[in-house]
Amino acid sequence: MNYGHLELRIEELLQEKGVSKNTICKELDIPRSNFNRYCRNEFQRLDANLICKLCDYFECEVGALIRYVKE
Incomplete structure (x- = not known):
């Protein structure tokens, strides 16, 4: 079963x-x-530290940075 991707x-x-x-x-x-x-x-895996850095840099929440795409 395919659950989609980020x-x-x-x-x-x-x-x-x-x-x-x-x-x-x-x-x-x-x-x-x-x-x-x-x-x-x-990417296969997301680096949590990188996600935190990017959210801080862009002054955004995780949801503004990552989108879930259902297939």
């Missing part, structure tokens, strides 16, 4: 905030290659 809205939030991927990676000390995978939603 999508991160990083690209949308970056555009809304008007910041580049390079900027956020430097400010949050996130390797760019890892960050790109999250931006493309190519």
Whole structure:
């Protein structure tokens, strides 16, 4: 049974905030290659610490960052 998947809205939030991927990676000390995978939603597991960093950076709740897509 397929229960759907999670999508991160990083690209949308970056555009809304008007910041580049390079900027956020430097400010949050996130390797760019890892960050790109999250931006493309190519992940198997979510890093709770990263989610906390992103929520703090974007000043948003987890629900604004992560979307559940039912298939």
